[in-house]
Amino acid sequence: MGKNQTLTSVLAVSALALTLMSCSGEKSSPDDAAAALAEGLSSADVSSSAFTAATAAEVNTELEALLADMGPARPAVTVAGIDTDPQNDDAATARLTYAWDVNSDSTPDWTYESTAQLRRGEDDAWQVEWAPSVVLDSLVEGDRLSRTTFRGMRADILDRNGEPLMSARPVLRIGIDKRAVPEDQQASSAAALATLVGLDPAAYTAQVAASGPEAFVVAIVQRSEAEGSTTPEAIAPGVIAAIPGAMAFPDEQVLAPTRTFARALLGTVGEATAELIEESDGRLSASDQTGLSGLQKQYDDQLLGSPGVAVAIQRDTGTVPVFDLKPGLDGRPLQTTLDTRLQSLAEGVLEQEPSASALVAIQPSTGDVLAVANGPGSEGQQTALLGQYPPGSTFKIATSLALLRQGSTADSALSCPAELTVDGRKFNNASTYPAAFVGEIPLRDAFAQSCNTAFINTRDTVPQDALASAAKDLGLGIDVSMGVPAFFGSVPSEADGTAHAASMIGQGEILVSPLALAIAAASVGKGERVAPVLVKPGSASEAADATGSPSASAESAEAPDAGSLTSAEAGSLRELMRGVVTDGGANMLLDVPGEPVLAKTGTAEFGSETPPRTHAWVVALQGDLAVAVFVAEGELGSTSGGPLMKAFLDGAAG
Template identity: 30%
Template sequence: MPMTNRGRRRASTGAWWARRTRGRRAAALATCGVLVASLTTGCWAEPSAMPAVRDFLIAWQVGNYEAAAGRTVGVDKGQVEDALSRVRQQLDAASLRLSLGTQVAGSDVDQIVKKDDEADARFTVKIDLGENGQPWEYPGLMHLRRVGGKWKIIWSPSIIHTKLKPGQRLAVVTEVPERAPITDSQGRPMLREVGAYMAGVFPGQLADPQKTLTVLAKQTKIDGGRRLDAERLLGRVQSAPPQDFLPLLTLQVPTHNKLIQRLKHVPGIEFRAVRAPIAPAYAPELVGSLGPATADRLQQVGAPYQPGDTIGVSGIQLLQQRRLAGTPTIRVVAQDETGRNTEELRSWPGQKPQEVQTTLDPGYQQRADFALRDVPSPASMVMTQPSTGAVLAVSNHGTGGRNLAFEGSYPPGLTFGIVSAEALFSKAGMNQTTETTCPSSVTIGGTTFTNKARKDSNFATHFAASCKTTLAQLSTKLDAQTLLKEAGQFGIGQSWGLTVPAFNGSIPTPANDGEKAAAMIGEGRVRVSPLAMALVAATAQNGSWRPPYVLKDVPKAPGQTPPPQYLQAEPVASLKKVLGHTAKYGNARGARVSSDVVGVAALTTYKDGDRTRTVSWFVGAAGDRAFAIAVEGRAFTPAIAKKFLTGR
């Protein structure tokens, strides 16, 4: 398990320690004293040692180190001020609270004064280590002597902690476990090793830590201008063991080459070349990437991660950050200047990272990537297993890093006819042989639909020939709520309980007959993602809708996964005959590489603001495989489907 020394956030000081930097927790400043029941005189009256103890602890707590040092003897006051002021810095503490213990040694004040003018005072220290986890609470002890009639604390580093010796300092050491892998359905890692540089510092060698880290933060513009938090970096550096290399950034080559060159000119920044499994081998938009913990990313992942840590910044890497990375083991230590003599004062064990296994099949994934490789326009593809709902392949080509296979939003065009046909078969008494017409133009509810006219025939023939006017006319056989309900049976617009972001589709209630007719042919306001249409194909193939999933063994909240939905057997049988006819004789025939291939191809145009856009679809299935392809532009999608099905 690799070990990385990491510091904590820097706490600002000053009178009453009241000023806090942006993003810091509120520091609790209340001091609670416990009176000594055995004292025979007034609690705070001379000759009691209590006022000296009380004043010292209050001054230390609120950051008035000069006043605290004024209550001590034994060493130079400046040395005391420096030692007390560095406690928060060395621990990067969010707050420090001190309270009197339950006794001052000696049964009463008279005995202390008369016998030897000596006393021991016990107190409690409670330090909020912020992102390091639980507060650290421990007992403290100080020795007092009456000097010139006044009680004084005999200074020793052991006042800060009873195990702290002269020449030692506090430090926070973080042991970061090796990140667990993301694996495919066969348990093989989906990340590949690439060259990278770890940029960091030796805290004790920085001439001006604040200047170095401010320049580092300004130079570090990552992914659209995100920056590191210089203030929190400073706290981390100041609390780290000064003699050890402290990594602050892991930068991939060649992705971050320009940033690497800029940082080489920052005084105090050191580089170490490494090879690390941080790049997705495939499906990068789903798997996600790793990167530095910038300020805004830390707001997403939260404690105990810190500025400069390598964390998940997108996809599964981000969504499963805590599972994949675990949490570090935190140790507070006392060490000398060399760092070789270290004594642990307290530790908090971390959580072990856990592998995240996906359902992606490397063979099908390779085919999907191959099928989209030469498409000149942005294209996405999803393949699912109808019998289980498992996602077997996710491919995005030319999408600028967006997972449009899951999150794209397009009108489905006549591929939505799968839903419309099942609704007509189950609710309007039709089947694939029902006689229909395909005129060149038809007006429904004031909206006109056109296509190439076909001679009168049956529903399967007109569906295969992409007759929009056929479905538009048949919309009168269904009411709007029936159409929406049947769409829900295919999962459109329903909750999927998926553990990654995805668009489940939308089919708003049609306001009139024209909108209902447009919905029947997948136009108007109907929107779907490629994943939604792959599930439509899977439902038609299997006769039941199963919720999709892409991660195995990732816990979900009770009730988060919806139950399967079952279609009526007879309408499904008719629907499969229609889709088989379309693949054999109609618009999907270019993809029919075997007799079990069914599907439908479509091309539709739509308005996106002031622009007119086109999307080309193929939605189909073969055996226990269902898939959807969407291309932003004109494309012969059956040929793409053929490449996927054959792998050549």
């Protein structure tokens, strides 16, 4: 083969190869460039695209600034089509479809098309002519998109009569306005204001220093009742004004009637934290007011209402509205079963108790929880609903029910020795137990005087599973949905030896909350197992109520049926409980005005100290009111809990 023939053959093969490459699609096309661009715009990262007059990194930086005020919202971008230029094979227009979910409900609500110009480069690769209009046709250099949420009125939390418990109340926001004080005086002003309002001067001074040059840095929010207020904690406006840069601005904030009123239950409302904003998936924005704890947080979606959303273009010449989704809708009120007077009374009764304490009141006929009070010693914890403590002798209500089911009556004789040893463990009665009731005594006296050894001596008559069944029929260890998280008790169905002996007197592995004991007392009062209610049915959204009521109970959550407690059994228990008031440790309740009071006291040992520390309990029934009082660091139920119970029942009758 000659030289010319060889060259001709090589050229022919090369031409064929180019033809095959073109036919096989390996050659760059505007479709590929448009698809890569759409994918990159969806994630705000166009690193896979090539641009005619900028690098991908530069475009990403511009995109970040352009979308910074859109929060977490990002569009889903797809290619609607490619329009080629019949006059220029090196030019094309990509039509892009944008779908935004601007209100973060997982459904696109803002859709539109934009265009991107494509050019074939010298290397035959297609590139994008970048401009802000690629994101939205009306955008120009320097513009940015902004997403704004706006809300209707936050709804109130109501009491059982539909009156507001938590609603918007006037306040004064007291702080340093950095614009109103020279920079070299800001530290001294901050320290002076912090001292005035009771804050750490160093911490508040640092907070002021770290804030922007035009910031108003809140020190405290004071209930306003404000201008002219004579409350002890109020700060006179003139004293505030004497500090350079210190100011008090009138405002509103969602508050309960008092600073402590049902605080652990109702919760608080304040500015959304960074953590809550991140968890909200766009529902919350910076400066939004939201529930921070308690019912306010649990039912925040319902109380907050539905936000309105608007998108606008921010530019040097002003704001250009682009898209309005909908107006904000007001929240829906949440109605509780709380009785405002009884709640305030309960908190007043506990206000001088230094250790953790609680009082829960229930209406047996309805199951409505009327008061959920925690003393100051609980330090903001929800002792009343979530505390887990041994109930001591108050559990003898359940033990007595089990005995009644084994054929005992109030007159059945029990053996009450001064002490009793079970498998090497010694059990005693309280140091104040009356010697006159040692020996053979009827069940009514064993219950009224709270003889530990008498009830432990019946352990062979009442197996552990029978004890657990009796407790269950009083509502102990039965989870129900009452609208808030709660602990309903834990009573094991199996226990042997000393563990079973301890269970007979409410020790060992048995745990209850003050709520749980109030439920048991209410069940005795009603004559059937009571299902407690704190958030009124129909008042709460299903999504919020579905949070359930976490409990360490051995029983799984059950429907709120009446159990198998009979009216006759309940009548016998009421007779025993009346004896505690007339002849036993709760005789301080004998002169409470109104219907006769029925009660049971209890003392539960805990810890490893010698002598052990004790919890003090009292449960009581009076008419259609069941009450449980708990003191974490008490003496006896009668001496520590009894006076608190009397103060509450006296006040409730007034």
